[in-house]
């Protein structure tokens with residue numbers, strides 16, 4: 001980007017036109033269907049190309065700059081402060097009460113229909129839908145008129161079609177929203193005047209909000225996922241979370257990361273334990289591709305019924321589920337232990353405990369493999385070359401894991417340190433990561 005004196009409304013608008021032109025050409029050359037404002041628009045730019053991803057991010061960032069400049073600094077802050085929370089609360093309410101299924105994809109619904117479906121007062125429904133429609137989420141057939149009906153828009157329709165996208169909102173907005181807004185209280189109480197965040201998971205913004213009784217009595221997020229709800233509803237959060245994890249794999253193209261994390265075929269007949277493996281989606285991927293592997297998925301008890309429901313019958317002889325608390329001594333002797341997206345949910349103290357809990361089962365030569373989010377390395381040139389909004393995706397996750405777990409998005413060096421802190425006999429033999437991919441694969445061999 002040119003120096004700030006040269007950045008003008010016209011300069012940015014010209015740049016946007018050029019970037020949009022280049023992107024459109026690249027998409028067409030690569031046969032990637034273009035998104036539209038139509039209700040049947042493709043839900044995303046379906047391409048694994050890092051080039052297309054970066055072109056889109058640069059365009060989006062330049063559009064954001066144009067908006068900031070058109071608003072001016074004061075209005076840009078005012079507008080953000082004014083709308084950010086109502087926008088997020090609105091999306092959260094629509095998702096929590098499932099407004100998505102209240103409106104047919106190929107027709108319209110009245111406000112009374114939506115009120116009936118959601119069991120909310122019609123007047124309240126109308127206020128949320130009207131705000132949402134300003135964000136292109138739903139559309140009124142006659143905007144502002146009491147007789148107006150509601151139809152899906154290009155942003156609401158994917159939510160009616162995808163359980164995964166809905167589960168993503170449940171985790172990122174509903175579960176994390178309260179703790180994120182309570183972060184200032186947690187920092188004031190536990191961190192102000194101290195050199196660092198508390199090193200344990202009990203003194204988080206999450207715990208401040210959800211452990212006191214008013215909104216539940218849960219020490220940490222996982223306890224809430226397992227225990228919230230009564231009767232048939234018990235475990236609903238955990239069930240929703242398994243859908244979210246499966247969906248994350250789809251949107252980040254993680255299937256390839258799992259398949260390439262290790263030379264699985266070189267293992268021959270071998271046993272793999274997927275620690276905190278959710279309802280088995282990664283184990284199924286590995287078992288389908290590598291017929292010599294036997295996999296044990298370990299997770300919390302509420303995950304078991306979802307696993308049983310999802311287990312393909314042709315894999316039933318090789319993939320099994322074991323309810324097991326990963327902080328307790330590992331009971332299964334295996335060749336590889338996979339920890340995918342586990343330790344970023346735990347501060348160092350617990351991460352080290354978790355690794356040590358595996359030691360009783362480790363035979364010499366056994367491997368432990370992390371597949372993890374990777375944060376920016378301090379003073380790294382790589383990270384600064386990424387567009388601001390790409391860095392923002394990483395730093396937003398970083399603040400979310402602070403609110404929920406008192407953790408941070410660890411850079412690669414810290415992932416290696418975790419092994420070392422757990423036991424010197426873990427020998428880190430391979431680290432694969434790059435600044436654009438949000439993931440690193442770190443492999444250690446047990447030299448015990």
Ligand SMILES: C[S@@+](CC[C@H](N)C(=O)[O-])C[C@H]1O[C@@H](n2cnc3c(N)ncnc32)[C@H](O)[C@@H]1O
Nearest residue numbers: 222245276277278299300324325326327340341
């Ligand atoms: C972020 S998810 C990762 C799931 C899966 N590895 C994946 O990548 O899709 C973390 C998982 O850890 C599980 N978990 C949390 N605490 C646990 C515990 N004490 N013992 C076993 N599993 C636990 C959760 O239920 C959840 O499935």
